[in-house]
Amino acid sequence: MRKVVCRCEDLSEEEIVHAIELGYDDIESLKRYTGATTGPCQGKGCLMHILRILSQKTGKSIDEIGITTQRPPVNPVPLYILASGEEK
């Protein structure tokens, strides 16, 4: 059975574990190497799973691990909407 933990990038729990074992064992490096949290959901659907797996594998608490930098926009915004904004 394949446990999918990131639907945007189609990543399974096994793949996350594998990346941690390769040494990508801080949250920012793990995010970049696997692509988790960088798809359309921007982590809303997967970050908690990634944190849980990283915590279980490394023995670090969720607080110690921290979370990835949250980058705008909160939800995807089409370019034509942005282009209708006013420039300062």
Place this chain on the structure above:
Amino acid sequence: MNVAIIGAGIAGLATAYFLAKEGAKVKVFEQKFLLHGASGRNSGGLTAQFNDEELIKLALRSEKLYEKLQSEIGFNFLLRRNGYLKLFNSEEELREVNLQRKFGLKVEVLQAEEVKEIFPDINVKVFRFASYYPKGGVVFPWAVIWGLAKGCRDLGVEIYDFKKAEVVVENGKVRGVNTGEFHEADVVVNSAGAWSKEINEKLGIKDDRTIIREEICVTESIKPYLDPYILHVSSGLFLSQSMRGEIVGGIVGKQNGGINSSLDFLIRYAKLATNLVPKLKSLAVLRQWVGVYDEGIDGKPVVGFSNVQGFYQLNGFGRKGMSIALACAEKAAEEILNA
């Protein structure tokens, strides 16, 4: 020989790799995680279309080194050479092509209308001329750093992440670095990018480089659509498609900006990008971020020993790091081994 390298970006890691191949004992210190600095935040444009002989030669050498390192290390940098397009609005901007051709660069000069043959959906009303370098392209910067780090580790280089290193100098000569723990070294390399200036200033080394802030964003992924990397010189707009399918783009940075992502940038970028490529307009922006880089005087990198004995400068790459840093690292390794 013991070498301590500060900064695990493309310059620092490539230098570590070249040194270790010749048997040096190398340690690399990164203050945050790998990819935290400009090597992890840029758009991966590769070109040799510069207005300076030295820069052109460094870029040409770097082209070869990308091929060599990918196969030597056995890591795919996700590099595709589908061309680099520079769009110009005046004949004066176009003049750099003469110098590039003098040094053997095969670059084509195109009228705006002719650019449609390379990318049909481009709005030719936005610019007048273009220079097209078919061997330019796009690389995935993250893969370059992962690959170089792997190559380094395979050769026994120790890479320390989350370790801020302070240079230790005694009687005008480097002794090593301090990270809370002392690491002895014959040579210390300052390849800390935007942070290398403060390292120099702490040592009393005069540093005239400017620190520049640049904003970038990515859209959702689409199937392969945009082949070349595009830079519109007068507006500073750049965009390309990554191997993941995202349209990666931004506006060439300015000195002394704030460090946060801005909505103002997104609006400006969206206007410029959809004006140049109207078909992009329904694509959604997923994520934006900021990168900082250091630029040497006249846009030239700073590569060489400083007046502190054993302290080597390898910085000032501006926004050309992915295009020239490998060749600079090769030169640095050579000079360090011969010192």
